[in-house]
Amino acid sequence: MSNGTEVECPKPFLNVAGFDNGGFIEGRVCQPYFDATCCLPCPMTQWAYPDTFETMSEAANWVSVVSTIGCVFLLLSWAVLPVEKTFRHYLSISLTTAVVFMNLGFVIPLAAQPEQCFDAITPNSMKTSSVCAASGMFIILGGWAGVLWVFLRALSLHLQICWQLVVGRNFMWFAQVVGWGLPGVGVVLAFLLSGVSFRFGQTCHINHKNSLADLWIPLLVFSGLTIIIQFATFGYCIKVYLASLADNSASTEGSNMPSYTNSIRTMTPKQAYRRVRRVIALQWRGIAIVLIIIADVIFFSVVFVFQDNTVEAVKNDSTIARPWALCLLANGGDKEPCLELASALVVNMPTVGAVLFLLGMNGIWLCLLLGRWSMITGWRDLLISSPSRSKREFVSVDARLDDLKKDTLTPISPTLARSGMGSPTMHNHNQDPESGRRTPDFFGQTQRYHTPARSFSSPRPPQQPQQATVTWDPTETYARGQSPGVYSQDGNPNNYVNPLGMNRL
Numbered sequence: 423m424s425n426g427t428e429v430e431c432p433k434p435f436l437n438v439a440g441f442d443n444g445g446f447i448e449g450r451v452c453q454p455y456f457d458a459t460c461c462l463p464c465p466m467t468q469w470a471y472p473d474t475f476e477t478m479s480e481a482a483n484w485v486s487v488v489s490t491i492g493c494v495f496l497l498l499s500w501a502v503l504p505v506e507k508t509f510r511h512y513l514s515i516s517l518t519t520a521v522v523f524m525n526l527g528f529v530i531p532l533a534a535q536p537e538q539c540f541d542a543i544t545p546n547s548m549k550t551s552s553v554c555a556a557s558g559m560f561i562i563l564g565g566w567a568g569v570l571w572v573f574l575r576a577l578s579l580h581l582q583i584c585w586q587l588v589v590g591r592n593f594m595w596f597a598q599v600v601g602w603g604l605p606g607v608g609v610v611l612a613f614l615l616s617g618v619s620f621r622f623g624q625t626c627h628i629n630h631k632n633s634l635a636d637l638w639i640p641l642l643v644f645s646g647l648t649i650i651i652q653f654a655t656f657g658y659c660i661k662v663y664l665a666s667l668a669d670n671s672a673s674t675e676g677s678n679m680p681s682y683t684n685s686i687r688t689m690t691p692k693q694a695y696r697r698v699r700r701v702i703a704l705q706w707r708g709i710a711i712v713l714i715i716i717a718d719v720i721f722f723s724v725v726f727v728f729q730d731n732t733v734e735a736v737k738n739d740s741t742i743a744r745p746w747a748l749c750l751l752a753n754g755g756d757k758e759p760c761l762e763l764a765s766a767l768v769v770n771m772p773t774v775g776a777v778l779f780l781l782g783m784n785g786i787w788l789c790l791l792l793g794r795w796s797m798i799t800g801w802r803d804l805l806i807s808s809p810s811r812s813k814r815e816f817v818s819v820d821a822r823l824d825d826l827k828k829d830t831l832t833p834i835s836p837t838l839a840r841s842g843m844g845s846p847t848m849h850n851h852n853q854d855p856e857s858g859r860r861t862p863d864f865f866g867q868t869q870r871y872h873t874p875a876r877s878f879s880s881p882r883p884p885q886q887p888q889q890a891t892v893t894w895d896p897t898e899t900y901a902r903g904q905s906p907g908v909y910s911q912d913g914n915p916n917n918y919v920n921p922l923g924m925n926r927l
Contacts, residue, residue, distance in 0.1 A: 431460035434469070434755035435747075436543050445540025446547035446619040448629065451733070453740050453747060464539035466733075467622045469750070469757050470764040471771050478771065479623040482778035486528035489785025493522045496789060499797045507800035512594055513578060514792050516601055517571040517711070521784045524564025527557045528782060531624040538620040547619040548626065558618025558626035559609055562637065566605035568784070569641050569719055572712045573648045574601055579708065580655045583701050611636045622729070622774070630730050638723050645716050645723075652712060659698050666695035707791040714787050718780045725777050729769045736767055743767055 431437045438452055438459045452461035467475055496518050500510040536553035540546045548555035574597045581587040612618075615632040628637055668691070702709075736743045746767060749760035757764070 429456055429458035431455055431458065432751050434463055434750060435460035436463060437461075438543065441541050441543055445544035445550055446617075446629070447544065448631070449545040449547070449619050449621070450543050451737060452543075453743070461543040464541070464543050464545050465620065465622070470761075470768045472761060475771055475774075476623075478775045479625075479778065480532065482775065482782050483528045483532040483624070485779055485782035486525040486785075487532065489782050490522060490525040490529055491785075492789035492793075493518050493525065493785040495797075496792060497522070499793075499800070503797060503800040503804065507794075507796045509794065513571065513575050513597070513708070516597070517568065517575065517715075518785075518788055518792070520564055520567030520571050520601075520605075521715075521788060522564070523560050524568060524781065525785055527559075527561030527564060528625055528778075530560065531557050531626075536624065538624065545620040547629075548613065548617055551620075551626075554618060554620060554626040558628065559613070561625065562612050562618075562628065563605050563609050565637075565641060565719065565722075566608040567601060568715055569644045569648070570601050570604055571597075572715050573644050573651075575708055576648045576651045576655070576712050579701070579705055580651045583655055583698055584658045586697075608637065608640065623778070627726065630734050633730065634727070638727055641719060642723055645720050648712065648716050652709070652716075659702065662691065662695050662698050665691035711787065711791050715784055718784060722777050722781060725769055725773060729774075732767060732769075 429437060432455075435453070435455070438450070438461050450461050450464075451466050452459050454460075462469055497515065500508050500515055531553060534553045536546070536551055538545060540550050546554050548558060578589045578593065578597075581589055581593075612628055612633075615636045616629045617631075618626040618628055621627040621629075746760055746763040749763050750757065753759050
């Protein structure tokens with residue numbers, strides 16, 4: 423058999439000589455057979471996994487659909503509803519957008535149902551399938567952006583708790599450049615140096631060539647930094663808590679507390695513990711999201727790299743897959759008796775399913791942790807109350823002026839007027855135009871206490887009133903200026919007689 427084209431490969435393998443060079447050539451799984459090269463039919467997962475693998479993969483994609491719907495609800499709520507209903511923040515908005523991009527990598531193939539194979543032995547790549555290119559791009563973009571935004575979120579929390587820095591506008595612009603600039607560069611490098619193709623399932627993943635350098639190692643580096651920063655923050659919180667237990671000083675959060683810009687060493691341990699506890703109570707949702715997404719990314723990276731290296735080892739060393747190949751030959755292409763031998767060549771199906779489901783559930787976790795019941799009530803008020811409000815404004819153009827007059831003419835007591843409680847323009851910190859752009863100052867200086875003028879709690883005596891004592895002037899009223907007397911018949915008054923002493927003996 424001098425000509426390889428005349429060799430017939432045993433079932434289920436196919437002779438590579440009968441196919442052209444289209445599709446992703448490196449994705450073929452081939453073995454030498456006499457003078458020919460026989461390849462496993464495409465897709466490889468059809469032979470290495472049970473028939474339920476495709477069902478499991480499709481179910482994971484549907485979980486991504488539910489996750490995407492939840493993320494879209496959050497983004498619409500942050501965009502439409504007022505800030506006091508949603509408590510939006512650019513870190514949360516950007517992280518949710520990144521999760522949407524990652525989910526689109528699984529939703530698009532579910533909707534398009536692309537053909538995984540270019541021919542009988544060759545998988546499609548980004549050059550031969552537009553759905554593959556879009557799916558791979560969104561997965562890489564979402565993975566990069568998700569890792570970077572949880573890194574920035576952990577860094578922001580670390581700066582607030584450990585260094586007592588208010589992350590403001592400068593940090594926001596820095597986060598936007600890093601959080602979206604690096605993912606864009608990462609997608610370009612991954613497409614130019616590696617490319618994407620159908621590796622397993624209906625979703626395209628990055629190819630083996632240069633994938634460690636342009637994707638997996640950078641993602642794992644930022645994931646490791648995020649974990650280090652997060653655990654450093656936890657360690658500081660534990661240290662502050664233990665120090666507060668040993669602190670016997672009676673410290674309060676009065677006006678003598680050091681300001682936010684002062685050194686942390688000027689505070690007592692109890693004061694530091696109160697401030698740390700305040701931030702943890704407000705940011706525990708963000709901390710949980712950071713840990714969940716980082717765990718998912720690390721799990722996915724390790725599993726996929728292991729799968730990738732195993733497949734490459736099989737293609738480079740034919741002896742690794744020889745027992746499985748001989749099993750397929752002995753059973754006439756029936757894969758069921760050989761699945762146990764195939765499990766040594768690929769990652770087992772429960773592990774792959776866990777990775778796909780965990781990636782698809784990131785949006786659900788965001789809904790549970792970043793969503794609030796006030797969003798539901800806000801949409802209810804927006805959809806139910808708005809028609810009646812707009813109808814009133816259409817009927818009466820002066821409705822707002824009438825409301826303004828009512829607010830203006832409402833009597834306000836002097837005490838409420840001095841405190842600002844009765845003002846129609848009552849201050850609300852949630853109405854700040856910077857809301858959602860600047861991280862709130864959780865460590866801000868406590869409100870200064872003003873001692874009332876008539877307070878008797880202080881050692882000093884009460885102050886005397888400045889104005890003179892108010893007396894009654896009878897000339898300003900219709901009352902008589904003096905007590906009634908006894909008049910004679912000619913009208914001349916006699917001496918005054920006390921009524922209580924008239925019957926005194």
